[in-house]
Amino acid sequence: xxxxxxxxxxxELEKDQSFINVIEGRRSVRKYDNSAVIxxxxxxxxxxxxxxxxxxxxxxxWRFLVVTDAELKAKLLxxxxxxxxxxxxxxxxxxxxxxxxxxxxxTIYTSAATAGYLSEELKDKMIANTTTQYSALPQERLKxxxxxxxxxxxxxxxxxxxxxxxxTVPMAGYNRAQVIELFNLSERYLPTILLPIGKxxxxxxxxxxxxxxxxxxxxxx
Amino acid sequence: xxxxxxxxxxxELEKDQSFINVIEGRRSVRKYDNSAVIxxxxxxxxxxxxxxxxxxxxxxxWRFLVVTDAELKAKLLxxxxxxxxxxxxxxxxxxxxxxxxxxxxxTIYTSAATAGYLSEELKDKMIANTTTQYSALPQERLKxxxxxxxxxxxxxxxxxxxxxxxxTVPMAGYNRAQVIELFNLSERYLPTILLPIGKxxxxxxxxxxxxxxxxxxxxxx
Numbered sequence: 135x136x137x138x139x140x141x142x143x144x145x146e147l148e149k150d151q152s153f154i155n156v157i158e159g160r161r162s163v164r165k166y167d168n169s170a171v172i173x174x175x176x177x178x179x180x181x182x183x184x185x186x187x188x189x190x191x192x193x194x195x196w197r198f199l200v201v202t203d204a205e206l207k208a209k210l211l212x213x214x215x216x217x218x219x220x221x222x223x224x225x226x227x228x229x230x231x232x233x234x235x236x237x238x239x240x241t242i243y244t245s246a247a248t249a250g251y252l253s254e255e256l257k258d259k260m261i262a263n264t265t266t267q268y269s270a271l272p273q274e275r276l277k278x279x280x281x282x283x284x285x286x287x288x289x290x291x292x293x294x295x296x297x298x299x300x301x302t303v304p305m306a307g308y309n310r311a312q313v314i315e316l317f318n319l320s321e322r323y324l325p326t327i328l329l330p331i332g333k334x335x336x337x338x339x340x341x342x343x344x345x346x347x348x349x350x351x352x353x354x355x
Numbered sequence: 356x357x358x359x360x361x362x363x364x365x366x367e368l369e370k371d372q373s374f375i376n377v378i379e380g381r382r383s384v385r386k387y388d389n390s391a392v393i394x395x396x397x398x399x400x401x402x403x404x405x406x407x408x409x410x411x412x413x414x415x416x417w418r419f420l421v422v423t424d425a426e427l428k429a430k431l432l433x434x435x436x437x438x439x440x441x442x443x444x445x446x447x448x449x450x451x452x453x454x455x456x457x458x459x460x461x462t463i464y465t466s467a468a469t470a471g472y473l474s475e476e477l478k479d480k481m482i483a484n485t486t487t488q489y490s491a492l493p494q495e496r497l498k499x500x501x502x503x504x505x506x507x508x509x510x511x512x513x514x515x516x517x518x519x520x521x522x523t524v525p526m527a528g529y530n531r532a533q534v535i536e537l538f539n540l541s542e543r544y545l546p547t548i549l550l551p552i553g554k555x556x557x558x559x560x561x562x563x564x565x566x567x568x569x570x571x572x573x574x575x576x
Contacts, residue, residue, distance in 0.1 A: 284506065
């Protein structure tokens with residue numbers, strides 16, 4: 135976003151927030167205005183929108199570790215191989231996958247029952263079944279579910295940020311062991327991407343995509 | 356969408372396509388109008404929007420196996436434990452992760468260079484570096500990247516469908532080995548979700564989410 139937005143008409147602002155403009159306006163941005171600030175409240179609002187994403191059995195295997203503290207960001211910089219967006223963005227959201235997501239089945243289905251979306255009987259059945267089924271899954275399969283669902287929520291996180299005029303860049307390239315150590319994460323929690331968020335200083339560069347017909351297969355692969 | 360949309364004003368249609376309405380209007384729908392048809396062209400359009408998603412090194416480790424053939428859908432039904440949305444939706448998109456995505460580095464970066472987004476020199480360097488780095492990764496890490504990125508594109512696929520008036524439901528519960536066998540997929544390709552797409556016969560039921568403050572952590576986990 136540029137300063138010209140300060141004088142945008144309401145119609146222009148609404149146009150900026152159309153679905154397709156948000157999708158097409160999202161680019162991976164690596165140069166940030168290091169004087170821009172994002173409030174904790176704005177981050178909470180973006181996360182609230184993002185977490186409307188679906189997840190396997192609605193178990194929401196995602197947590198958000200938001201790094202805004204300057205000293206911590208300085209520690210994160212070498213861990214992310216000195217990629218400057220970690221230092222210059224307004225915050226870095228670490229999307230953390232919960233590998234034991236089924237332990238929240240009770241809380242989640244009780245909340246749905248309290249809201250009137252599930253009967254007490256169905257709630258009890260779902261808690262029992264989900265706990266039994268997921269706890270019997272191999273660790274690798276639980277990881278796959280948590281990582282896939284973290285991908286779902288991360289996409290919505292980037293789009294929600296864009297809809298509010300912020301840019302992001304998903305980063306898979308960092309030293310995971312050092313992130314785990316820095317924040318003292320237990321084995322239950324797996325950092326997926328680092329997601330710097332802030333105001334672009336330079337627009338993201340355009341990229342191409344494989345043609346739809348080369349990646350789409352009708353009825354046979 | 357209901358028939359009343361046929362008489363919607365343009366303003367109402369545009370409102371339907373605002374970013375937040377698309378996000379909030381997406382629900383997991385399990386009851387479909389089995390007479391509704393989605394054209395191959397509409398599916399291509401939805402995939403074109405979805406694949407604007409980012410991916411690790413832009414390697415786009417996703418493929419879309421679109422099942423519209425009635426006989427094939429009938430075969431898929433028991434594989435998906437007879438969940439009726441597989442039979443009643445207009446199509447089932449199987450989102451397939453490409454575990455050897457780096458083999459497309461040449462095609463992808465050449466395309467970016469042809470479009471003028473990369474110099475020839477940078478293109479050659481990126482192809483060499485990406486191929487070296489990714490081919491050295493353990494299989495488990497490649498799978499994690501492909502699964503996460505498939506999550507990103509799947510989220511955009513659901514939203515793009517909703518923006519065009521279609522509903523979806525992401526399904527992780529099916530017999531994966533039988534899907535691999537039915538479509539004769541090689542070890543390179545991993546089916547992630549089945550995604551039925553069509554017109555809702557009954558709206559998806561509302562669900563709750565964990566409160567933002569319980570899943571968001573500022574500067575310490």
